[in-house]
Amino acid sequence: MASVELFQEPIRRRYYAPYLSCSYLFFLLSVWVLLCLPFFLSYDTNFWLKTNTYREQPDNAYEYKILVQATGLAGSDNYFYSSVPDLNRLRGETLKMCSVKTREVDDNRDSIPDKFRLEVELPLASAESVSKVDALVFFRTQLQNKAKIVMESAIHISYDSGSAGAGLYTSGNMIFSQTHPLPVKGGYVTMYSNTDLLDPSKISGSSDGDIRTILEQISARNLTMTYKPELTHWTPVVDSASASTFTLTADIKIPTADIVYIPTAVEVLRDAWIKYLSMFVVVGFFLEKLCSFVYFHQIVETKMLVETVGSNVGVPHFKRF
Incomplete structure (x- = not known):
């Protein structure tokens, strides 16, 4: 009897590394870029709303x-x-x-x-x-x-x-x-x-x-x-x-x-948040692709665990670029 695909979901790969490692330093750098880069990209003289109509x-x-x-x-x-x-x-x-x-x-x-x-x-x-x-x-x-x-x-x-x-x-x-x-x-x-x-x-x-x-x-x-x-x-x-x-x-x-x-503080923050979030989504997309490439190909050394059916811990898997 023929079967049809009803639903699909990805299997996670989890990466682990000690605090005192280059991998963890790369992780901190990624988080800083994710949070700060959208602000610098979206910031200009009109970032903070001064007047509204x-x-x-x-x-x-x-x-x-x-x-x-x-x-x-x-x-x-x-x-x-x-x-x-x-x-x-x-x-x-x-x-x-x-x-x-x-x-x-x-x-x-x-x-x-x-x-x-x-x-x-x-x-x-x-x-x-x-x-x-x-x-x-x-x-x-x-x-x-x-x-x-x-x-x-x-x-x-x-x-x-x-x-x-x-x-x-x-x-x-x-x-x-x-x-x-x-x-x-x-x-x-x-x-x-x-x-x-x-x-x-x-x-x-x-x-x-x-x-x-x-x-x-x-x-x-x-x-x-x-x-x-x-x-x-x-x-x-x-x-x-x-x-x-x-x-x-x-x-x-x-x-x-x-x-x-003159807009209220709530309007100023909401308008700035929309500008920041628009760049946050773009930066987050490309940064996720970069981190996936770096960690999967072990450019920085990590311990990779691949999830299996019925388990959320995974089994060890190692691969070098």
């Missing part, structure tokens, strides 16, 4: 604070509006009471806005015009996954045209920007709590609402939200006598951002 969509909530500055042709007229009454009172004749409409859109219904729509209507007299517009829109930005931070942020929308316009439409992304990695230990941290970009309780002069001054404060921060326009359309004035309003419309999308953070 994860993806998160920032939660941006509109703070109902906005600054709008507009300029007429050749800088002849200047208009200003803010949502802060104390600041408006300091602007005198340049103040224009605008109409501001906002709407948050949550497409995937995860309680985090995916888009923010802004509409600002600036009333104009018959002889007035707008050729340049700047707007600062303030948000409360929050990260809540690994890095837990809360901060006030502002995006700058700006456009300059050589002709008078009846409106500006812009569409773009609100990008989370950082210059240094964030810590991930502990709970929520309120960033820049002592340096508000626009604090209504600390307004003492018209310079407090200057857009350039606020932009300088934003640029000095590690964490900012930046508006990057993708589509822009300037609507020119056809009949300057009939122009009554200038309309700024902005569709601001809030994409998922790459958040750079």
Whole structure:
């Protein structure tokens, strides 16, 4: 009756030698190479993980604070509006009471806005015009996954045209920007709590609402939200006598951002272990082949015992290379 192979396993050859022998010295050298060589092969400047990245969509909530500055042709007229009454009172004749409409859109219904729509209507007299517009829109930005931070942020929308316009439409992304990695230990941290970009309780002069001054404060921060326009359309004035309003419309999308953070000790060790283990397997494979050749051919003298059926001790076997 024909038979079929069901299972196979190797028979071990065991090698023995005294402590005070070249064979034992070779064994110690092999162990040292097995443990140390993978480290030297895998070590480089990125062996220890210094920063890591994860993806998160920032939660941006509109703070109902906005600054709008507009300029007429050749800088002849200047208009200003803010949502802060104390600041408006300091602007005198340049103040224009605008109409501001906002709407948050949550497409995937995860309680985090995916888009923010802004509409600002600036009333104009018959002889007035707008050729340049700047707007600062303030948000409360929050990260809540690994890095837990809360901060006030502002995006700058700006456009300059050589002709008078009846409106500006812009569409773009609100990008989370950082210059240094964030810590991930502990709970929520309120960033820049002592340096508000626009604090209504600390307004003492018209310079407090200057857009350039606020932009300088934003640029000095590690964490900012930046508006990057993708589509822009300037609507020119056809009949300057009939122009009554200038309309700024902005569709601001809030994409998922790459958040750079300082990894924990567990992450650093795990990443280093994976790099070390990848080289350990390769070195171990070739070192096992070398030791098998050296011991089997008795390049260093050892006592070889070959296992037999039913025994885990083996019988002596000697062979010289």
